[in-house]
Amino acid sequence: MRTIAVIGASLAGLRSAEALRAQGFDGRLVVVGDEPHAPYDRPPLSKDFLLGTVDRESLALSDPDALAALDADWRLGVRADRLDTTTREVHLSDGSTLTADGVVIATGGAPRTVPGALALRTLDDAVALRAALTGGTERLVVIGAGFIGAEVASTARKLGLDVTVVEVLPIPLGRVLGPEIGAVCGELHLDHGVALRCGVGVNEVSAAGVVLTDGDVLPADLVVAGVGAHPATDWLAGSGVAVGNGVLCDQGGVTNVPGVVAVGDVARWSGQRHEHWTSAAEQASVAVRNLLAGTTAEVHDRPGYFWSDQYGVRIQFVGETHLYDEVRYVDGTPEDRKFAAVYLRDDVVVGVVAMNNARHFTRLRRQLGAAPLSTPAP
């Protein structure tokens, strides 16, 4: 391959560019990013950056020397509008066209929006949200008690705001962490004086506040929605690249079109989209290897891992919680907000979760897939 275009300049795109060079690709490398910023780290946007304890320089995912060493042509502030897989052209929003033998799709996701509410995905979103939170706002309503919503609520509370979180599901994070652990996460809000309304939807955001489906109105000066993201695949319409809740890939990131792979939040590997930081980073080297090999030479089968920092509690999770039959606490208790637990299916560890217990989490995650369960060393 002589030219490879990486479409997307966030974590998955940057790691792909790095992997291309690390794996010996010495051709022309072009990285297209719709945001004007050099690759930056998103997780702090809802935490320390929103709080104001870290600045934007510290968000950089790479330093200028390392970026320069990639010897890439960076097209930042430019969107990919269309991919033509017959001519192998990527049409960009500045009117230019890019011809590439290989394409890495790393366009990420776009937040689902609620009219009248702010969303948080990008650095610019975070700058705007921080200005709103610190500009005399007193009452914040957060729609969605997922990780972004919970972290924004936590940060806003720390900034002294009066915060209410609304969640349409009966238990926050129940789908991700299961009802037992989800309920504990819900209690974190209450521990810190944040009101939590579960099992009720939002009709609209009006001048009076957030109008709920049960008729209640939550007064708000500011409303933030953290209700998930959809994969950014619109630009692939008509390209021939198969899409369905993400770019359809095999277990190695390889799409149905030769010379096209997909990584990160936009990619659906073997039926699953892993919208997690670690997955994006790990998938990049696998997909790039397969792109360069022209076939699926390597697959990614590491279990999904994520973490969340909220209310001074670090939550860590690895594995999957579909069809587990028991949550077993291995160390600590949920009441202490410091514990490690395993999810078991037929006495096999299928997931591990911890709050403020990295030590046990680190050890227990090595038991994934193991049976019978053994107790970790203290």
Add this chain to the structure above:
Amino acid sequence: MIRVCTVIDLPPGEAVRILARVPIAVFNADGELYAIDDTCSHQDASLADGWLEGCWVECPLHASSFDLRTGLPNGLPAKRPVRTYPVVVVDDVVYVNTEAQQDVA
């Protein structure tokens, strides 16, 4: 020199965290004692909570591993090394020499 603990309190495979000017993690890697900065050079996480394997400790947050002998990370996301410190044992007590930190990069 900062007193860490007795040798008995730091068996192979274990780590302790001490508070010097910065937090320092002291490891017993199969009988060899090492001390490095406790805080991962990538993001806030305690390396004393990490997974010890041979002369490497894996950060519990993002899985970069650090070489206990040099403080160098094995790869992303960590890019910068952590500092290492000399460890001495006197009369079955473990000490760390925090003044003689060894910058490697």
